[in-house]
Amino acid sequence: MMLRFLCCLLLLSRFVPAGAQAIPPPIAIETEHVSLVLTVGTNQKLYQTYLGPKLTAADRQSLPQPGPFDAYMPAPGEAYVPAGTDNLFEPAIGMVHADGNPSLALVFAEVQTSQTGDDLITTTVHLRDPAYPVDVRLHFAAYQKEDVIKTWMEITHREKKPVVLTNYASAMLRLHAPHYWLTQLHGDWASEAKEVEGELTSGLKVIDSKLGGTRAGWYQTPSFFLALDKPATETSGEVLAGTLAWTGSFRLAFEVDNLNTLRVLPGLNPFASAYTLPANQPFVTPEFIFTYSPAGKGPASRNLHRWARRYGVLDGTAPRPTLLNNWETTLTAFTESRLDSLMGDAARLGAQIFLLDDGWFGNKYPRNNDKVGLGDWQPDRAKLPHGLGHLVQTATKAGIKFGIWVEPEMVNPKSELYEKHPDWVLRLPNRPEDYSRNQLVLDLTNPKVQDFVFQVVDEQLSQGVAYVKWDCNRMMTSAYSPYLGRDQSHLYIDYVRGLYKVFDRMRSKYPHVPMMLCSGGGARADYGGLKYFTDFWASDNTDAFERVFIQWGFLNFFPSNTLASHVTNWNRQHTLKFRTDVALMGKLGYDLDVSKLSVDELTFSRQAVQNYKRLTPVLAQGDVFRLRSPYEGNQVALLYVDEAQRHAVALSYNLHTRFHEPVLPVRFQGLNPAQRYLVREINLMPGQKDTLPAHDHTYSGDYLMKVGVLLSDPDATQLTSHVLEVLAE
Incomplete structure (x- = not known):
């Protein structure tokens, strides 16, 4: 019908x-x-x-x-x-x-x-x-x-x-x-x-x-x-x-x-x-x-x-840089020399940006945990005696760029900002303050607060910061705007309008600086925000098994190059290859200690970054075909196909098939039936041999779409993954 x-x-x-x-x-x-x-x-x-x-x-x-x-x-x-x-x-x-x-x-x-x-x-x-x-x-x-x-x-x-x-x-x-x-x-x-x-x-x-x-x-x-x-x-x-x-x-x-x-x-x-x-x-x-x-x-x-x-999406057809984040390596406990070393690791990995996460700011109340300092956006002199300019210079010498984390809409009660401007905070009169993650929300209906939030970002970008992770880690509760006075029913709408005014100013001055939209994960996955941002953080959960489901869900409505997907150590039981191959579903990034990788792991990761850059026209700009859903079985498969139908990448994840569970061929979609394609497996660990029969074989597009090929291991006893490149001959 x-x-x-x-x-x-x-x-x-x-x-x-x-x-x-x-x-x-x-x-x-x-x-x-x-x-x-x-x-x-x-x-x-x-x-x-x-x-x-x-x-x-x-x-x-x-x-x-x-x-x-x-x-x-x-x-x-x-x-x-x-x-x-x-x-x-x-x-x-x-x-x-x-x-x-x-x-x-x-x-x-x-x-x-x-x-x-x-x-x-x-x-x-x-x-x-x-x-x-x-x-x-x-x-x-x-x-x-x-x-x-x-x-x-x-x-x-x-x-x-x-x-x-x-x-x-x-x-x-x-x-x-x-x-x-x-x-x-x-x-x-x-x-x-x-x-x-x-x-x-x-x-x-x-x-x-x-x-x-x-x-x-x-x-x-x-x-x-x-x-x-x-x-x-x-x-x-x-x-x-x-x-x-x-x-x-x-x-x-x-x-x-x-x-x-x-x-x-x-x-x-x-x-x-x-x-x-x-x-x-x-x-x-x-x-x-x-x-x-x-x-x-x-x-x-x-x-x-x-x-x-x-x-x-901002610059939606432009390449996305690969970054290395320090969060899972250091949390808030780092020094200037440690960051200098990590930027060298980012360059060795092949990343284009080093992203400094939470913990770099605050002097009266140093940001050593999430209870203090939020709102005081001055570099911590104890951790960063030479300021952000030194880190920008270090990154430049290493051949990469420097990025930074901010959460400018929020404030800790234990901060200089709160002490100076309690009237800038959303909170009910005559009621106890209601905290989430030890913080409160600034009142973005107030033009003065909008100016402050813009200045926070402007100050970082004006020093050469080339990437921003804009975080937002709490919802609105017990919300009352001192600025709005009796028009409190305007708060939920005018807050967002105030936020967009800040974004408009930011993009007017810095039209193409890549930025990640984050909100404790995927709580800001919408095109109202994404027109100002290049990507969004889909979840704080970076367990690769869980990320298969999370990224699958968001891919229903958002293109792959908007899904920031990082290789981390959230679950070390998963192989580095599995974690990396899952990250290829979206925009590849890293959040792990590169210095602790083995020689083989570093070699594999460097090659994976090179493959991602080489395959970006397909993985980031191609059509995505969801071939086999994690909601329907333990064998997950996706195919990314370029517009000319000459280049494709298949991603498959075996989510632990059960004993004697049938493993069936996967039929491709979106190819040219008359075209001949060479299929080869890539992203292999050093010394690892391909295990799929389709490797290094040529098929017609018609065959791949009507008959298909095996993309999972019939006898796998753990989580496994495969990346197949499909090239027109």
């Missing part, structure tokens, strides 16, 4: 009454393969009449024209339903007018369309309230080649006094099918991005975060798949994939109504956030990004990946 919502049969008998305003033609928001059609009814309301595979212009004209409805029936198909009049289900928008009227009515005013280059078509549909001076504009950006549509809403008014917004979804989509299957990501610290799938039944399902503008995605992620009629696979089923570009509290609502129609309402979470809006001041919602696939989850993911690399 096609993914679409056609107006019910009642519409077929409607006609335009005498004297009615002229009905404009259907409004088509389209990509190369997808159509979203909006139609103005005889009552001048806006309806969604289609969402699915692309229609011809003639077929769009044949869609049923909506009109007036029975007063006892909800209006099926209305594209952006307001609250307070005849709506019986979840509204997209709600408002209390200056005179106390808690209703909104929206009718069509005009539509504008513009084109940028050969890929982007932007459509703005202007709706207005016929009784109040309120304007709502629905914006749609259709990316032609990527088959991705981005939509958001803007509301303004000209009433004499402020109005109050009570709901403000970024979009409202309607789907119609016998059944709906929702796939979401959820988790906790160190167990992020767990996939779970379930059927939506009559009623309301909400995935949301009420954690404010810091660690909003701690438990839930603002991304999802929707499959129609039956659960989708990687290669089959109708799928809508969506993700919200917002680094704060969010709400994804899915409601199946009495007619078995599904309303999808993504956007800001209105919890504790009724927003008072003055006249002539626009309220703009976050962008909701979605794509449609008639052939399963895999194509939907690849659509998002291609869009993200080109439009959604």
Whole structure:
């Protein structure tokens, strides 16, 4: 069944009454393969009449024209339903007018369309309230080649006094099918991005975060798949994939109504956030990004990946540097000479950046643990007597660059910053301070705090720092802004807006410095933040076995070059090869003591770094095909294929197959059937022999996709992995 919502049969008998305003033609928001059609009814309301595979212009004209409805029936198909009049289900928008009227009515005013280059078509549909001076504009950006549509809403008014917004979804989509299957990501610290799938039944399902503008995605992620009629696979089923570009509290609502129609309402979470809006001041919602696939989850993911690399992530088509982090080697106990030595190790490894993590700052309260010093961003004179400039120089002499960790949105109560500016902290009056990780959140609704946070980063970058890990290790609780005063319901929204203002300033001055978006792991995995950052830290859990699942989950919605994936010693029972091969799923990095590697381990690691750099056009820019899921068995496989279909890399992980568990060939995807490919195993430890029959053999693309090859060890008794390079002859 096609993914679409056609107006019910009642519409077929409607006609335009005498004297009615002229009905404009259907409004088509389209990509190369997808159509979203909006139609103005005889009552001048806006309806969604289609969402699915692309229609011809003639077929769009044949869609049923909506009109007036029975007063006892909800209006099926209305594209952006307001609250307070005849709506019986979840509204997209709600408002209390200056005179106390808690209703909104929206009718069509005009539509504008513009084109940028050969890929982007932007459509703005202007709706207005016929009784109040309120304007709502629905914006749609259709990316032609990527088959991705981005939509958001803007509301303004000209009433004499402020109005109050009570709901403000970024979009409202309607789907119609016998059944709906929702796939979401959820988790906790160190167990992020767990996939779970379930059927939506009559009623309301909400995935949301009420954690404010810091660690909003701690438990839930603002991304999802929707499959129609039956659960989708990687290669089959109708799928809508969506993700919200917002680094704060969010709400994804899915409601199946009495007619078995599904309303999808993504956007800001209105919890504790009724927003008072003055006249002539626009309220703009976050962008909701979605794509449609008639052939399963895999194509939907690849659509998002291609869009993200080109439009959604900072410098998404540029190479990503490999780095060595000191955290697991030293924690906060290091000296200047020790760091100098570690930078030499980074150069020996072949890394391009050395990243100094937590513990480098604070003098009155030296940052020797996580209880003190946060907020005092001056180099610790005892640890770093020559400051950061010396470390930048050391890195330069070693032929690498220097990066640094910051957490500028936070403060320890035991810090000079807290002593000087207690009014800069989010905390409830007349209540005990509520700590998480011994820290509190700075009030980014305050322009002075925004200036401070910008200056923290600016000071480091101005000294030659070439990479920043921007961390954020607690959520908002007991939150009250001294700056906002009586407008506390603005806090969750205005905090994120303040954060984005800092990011805007940062990128205006330093447009291309690579930066990692971190929040105690993957709690900031969203395109609202990623447009300012090159990658994000998927989890503090770097156990390679666990990372297979975590990275698999995030790869549903984010391209591989955004997933910072490090080789560490979290679980030494895993071989270095297994840990390294798992890190190749994303952006390769290291967080281990290079000096303690054996000669063979160092040789292997140096070769792995060289392989990653050589294969970056495939691993970072290629299409990702998830061939065998860790949720379906112990043999996991992925294939990365370049755009020309001439170069591919297969990654396989044996998650400890059981005794006599069948090991079957894996069928590849995305290759050219007529092309001949040489398959060879790489990333082998010194002295290790290849164990897969496919090594050093040539196959047709047709054979690899129809028959496949073995990618796992039939007799493995531990976690094993293989990396196969596939080269067109």
